[in-house]
Amino acid sequence: MTARVRPSRPRQPEEPVRQENLRTLNLELVFRHILAAGRPISRTELASVTGLTRPTITRIAEELLAGKLITEAGLSHNGRAGRPRVGLTLSEKGPAGLGLDIRADGLAACVVDLTGTVRHLAFTPATYSGWGAPDVLAQLARMARAAIDATAAEDLTVLTATLAVPGPVQAGIVQSAPELGWRDVDAQALLRDALHPLDLPITVDNEANLAALGELYASDNTLDSFVYVSGGLGIGAGIVLDGQLMRGARGWSGELGHVTVYPDGDACPCGSRGCLQAYASLSAVLGDEPAPAGITPDAAATGRAEAGHPATIAALEAAGTALGIALADMLNILDIDTVLLGGSFSLLASWLTANARAEIDRRVLTAAWAPITLRPALLGPDAAVIGAALTSIDQIRRHPTTWLARRQSQVTSA
Amino acid sequence: MTARVRPSRPRQPEEPVRQENLRTLNLELVFRHILAAGRPISRTELASVTGLTRPTITRIAEELLAGKLITEAGLSHNGRAGRPRVGLTLSEKGPAGLGLDIRADGLAACVVDLTGTVRHLAFTPATYSGWGAPDVLAQLARMARAAIDATAAEDLTVLTATLAVPGPVQAGIVQSAPELGWRDVDAQALLRDALHPLDLPITVDNEANLAALGELYASDNTLDSFVYVSGGLGIGAGIVLDGQLMRGARGWSGELGHVTVYPDGDACPCGSRGCLQAYASLSAVLGDEPAPAGITPDAAATGRAEAGHPATIAALEAAGTALGIALADMLNILDIDTVLLGGSFSLLASWLTANARAEIDRRVLTAAWAPITLRPALLGPDAAVIGAALTSIDQIRRHPTTWLARRQSQVTSA
Structure with missing residues (x-):
């Protein structure tokens, strides 16, 4: 038999696991367990579910607390005597995600915190009559600034933005949005310009996709x-x-x-x-x-x-x-x-x-x-803007070390 | 704002990365690089692309060579003087995967080796007239034994089997295959019984799925x-x-x-x-x-x-x-x-x-x-049976340590 079928090849042979990224992987592991718990969880329990040592948990917890990713909270009383126990849970102050949506009936902005709680939701009716794409995105940028300012007053720091648009998108460019009369509009660049000098990573995605993600989280x-x-x-x-x-x-x-x-x-x-x-x-x-x-x-x-x-x-x-x-x-x-x-x-x-x-x-x-x-x-007309904000915060949830590193570099450069 | 959208939770918080599984992860990493190379690759080059030390590469190579997953082969000459260099490549002896297919016009069996080369391909016409499901699977089991014996003579060891069937499958049970008159047939159990006392892990899957995988590999x-x-x-x-x-x-x-x-x-x-x-x-x-x-x-x-x-x-x-x-x-x-x-x-x-x-x-x-x-x-009517055999061998490719462990336990129990 000579028929030869080539083996499937891994697309990206990964990096080896070494001590340096062991540290990152374990920090992200502990953070995921705190995220998954959905309630305050003690350092002892974290050591038990992750299999990591108590000193490792203590060190990682310090790092997460310093980065405002988590906070300390009382554990529910377990009926036994002794000093009150303290657990770790997601912070309601610190990193936040911004969502923006260009709806058929107007513009919307939303901020969620790390726990997934909606902390800001605003809507401005618009018919877009006579508006070009730069006008739409300038108005959205004003709503984004208002959202960032309002939540900064509650100790939240918006780190990333996600924009929902009614059409297919590739690399930040809206290929076609007939409701807006758009064709090949670089919404990412227009929004970045409108937000200048504020420098926020911006993702643009289809509104049905983001609304689906909103419903997924909400469920x-x-x-x-x-x-x-x-x-x-x-x-x-x-x-x-x-x-x-x-x-x-x-x-x-x-x-x-x-x-x-x-x-x-x-x-x-x-x-x-x-x-x-x-x-x-x-x-x-x-x-x-x-x-x-x-x-x-x-x-x-x-x-x-x-x-x-x-x-x-x-x-x-x-x-x-x-x-x-x-x-x-x-x-x-x-x-x-x-x-x-x-x-x-x-x-x-x-x-x-x-x-x-x-x-x-x-x-x-x-x-x-x-x-x-x-x-x-479930979320009605707010599904896409909430989904967009949750997509933003999910980037922090998935890669908390990226946020910690950025915070560190800000401290260093200050 | 009080609307609360719960954060997405990881489905299975993973295991921590510790020394024990670091060893497994690095062995699988090296094996994936040998797989992806598609040609003999030197230990030096492996150290360079994986970022692992030369002694680690040497230890892992010994383990893979002992398990017959890889073999040594001459590197293509680089034009420089010096002793001939030796590279590592996938073994054409050792582990093999078996595919079986119940086609509309007959039964097929196929064995592929780790390199993805088809080493055995057999077809027996059948109309299934008057045959119950046990008859079909008994005939397939005979073809499976013949395939295993023929390839054993070439130093190949069939480790897993995958069966393609013309209908939807869940947990080894064919829910409906109108061409065969089957409804809720436990093909996995029937094939296991027909192969007794040979104990081979068996997967049953839909033929269109397996044919698609065959075409994916073949491309x-x-x-x-x-x-x-x-x-x-x-x-x-x-x-x-x-x-x-x-x-x-x-x-x-x-x-x-x-x-x-x-x-x-x-x-x-x-x-x-x-x-x-x-x-x-x-x-x-x-x-x-x-x-x-x-x-x-x-x-x-x-x-x-x-x-x-x-x-x-x-x-x-x-x-x-x-x-x-x-x-x-x-x-x-x-x-x-x-x-x-x-x-x-x-x-x-x-x-x-x-x-x-x-x-x-x-x-x-x-x-x-x-x-x-x-x-x-590309593969015509053989797509599903080749895809089934490649699916079997792919389990070894993805988790070579499982095969090494099984080999080790056989050595130990012998």
Whole structure:
């Protein structure tokens, strides 16, 4: 036999484990255990769960306390006599993460602390009429400064920012956001310029992805794998599998709006026919009567549905059927059993869900023995901005030594 | 602000890094570098790329040589004078992996060595007519023994086995394999019993998943993210993203056969309507004239297509259109730009591809700026059995210390 199939090669042969990074790895290990505990945990318990020695734990705890990553807190009383015991828990002062979101109906900013608590949440309505991308990002930068100042007064230090945008992103550039009239907009550079001289690492990501992460965190790990569907003028999806966002090969996964529902159906601006977008976007729901000036499409659609407007109800039912067909395809491909309806779909869920569920139950192969959950998202329209702030703080959570090193270099250079 | 979003918690707080497992980690690191080199590599170069000391490299090399995981080989001459230099490379004797496959047209067995070379490949035609699951697995066990004996004569030791089956699997149990008439068959237990007293760890997996892994290995990492589509009596897909198989929440991902193509279309045995399966399975292609006795459906369909049989050509064109619509949905959801046609689709590709490509180019949102590759799979009908054998050997590649420990315990107990 001569057929030769080459072995799989590791993409990046890793660094060896040596004494220097042993120190970093063990600090991060202890921090992860404090994070995972979700309550004050004693140094003794930390030594026991990590297998590290008590002196090592003491040294690491000092380092984390000095960096304001953790704080001391009383342990719950264990009923025995003796002096009150002290545990370690995440700090509510110190590092914080900033989230920013360009929503269809306005701009939002959010700050969360290390414990994941939302400490600041602001929203400014905007229609963007006559605004170029620099105007949008200048206004967002003003909201970012206000958020940073307000939380600095509570001893929080914003370390990183994450911006949510309604479209696919690559390397900080928004490739297409039809709701804003954007094409190939370097949102990262524009926001950095608008924030100058403040120097904050900025990440730009798709709003459906960030909203999915927001829902993941908000569920306190009761959700593991799910699809977050974002309704609006466009339709997107964020896919979470085994607690991880599935971004696809280039970060463009979840283009649910362009899944084919009716192959010979209505034309879609993308050039195809019968895309979900043509049946379930807010434009499709509003039909021949777009939202009047000063009223958002969301509010117009909800108002008409609540008033029992027959054409709107019929359009919503057709949208629910189309959404169910497209979602069934997605669930058959991904093997995921939970769908969260977000964005305008969360507001319109009462009129969409019955038809969507009927199609899903009929079309998902495994639905018979693993029922599909279909429900509105928890965080409503704030999911993306909270998800963005949590993504920012998660960078500190994952790599606390980076924050400690930056703090150290500031001390050194001062 | 009181809204509280709990932080993400690590699922399994890991073990600390201590001296004992430092030894294991460094051995595996050195082994990965030898694996990644793809050519003999000197001890000096290993010390340099790993950052480990020369005595550590020497000790680890002794251990790997004793365990027959590596062997010494001459380095290519560097043009300088001096004694010939010796490098380390993967052993072609020692550990081996076994793959087994239950194909629509028969049974296959394959053995690969650590270098990924196919050392044994056998196929036995079978129609399974009148065979129960124990009969199928008893016949496979005979082929497994023959493969193990034949390769033992070449100093290879088969350490693990992987079985490919045409259906979804959970914990060794085949949930449904309509081509075999199986439902909830414990293939793992039946194969273990049939192999008794030989005690081999056995993994059972879906054939589309294993074929996708076979293609991944065979591509020598030129493929990174792709979809492998397996045509036949059923239609399945294996999804590889960033070099990893995407199995879904329960291992049931890739149910492409039940993606809806025409919502009000033909009834499917699954209870839905308009599934891809109803248009592109071999049964759909053969239509009112199933394959005659003694001829496989594959051969019947290919024969008629080559003879220009008009109904078959028309059926294949319709199948191509349906396949393109379903694949476009999959690519929009996953953000993947390469599709490999496997199983009967690889034989019928000439008649399917034009229509499939037309639908994909029209319906995949990103196709305009990131063209989609659609081509037959490389390994043809052997993809799954080779992928199964490579999956077996990959367990040794990933955790060489497990093999070393087992070898040690055999020495000790002898």
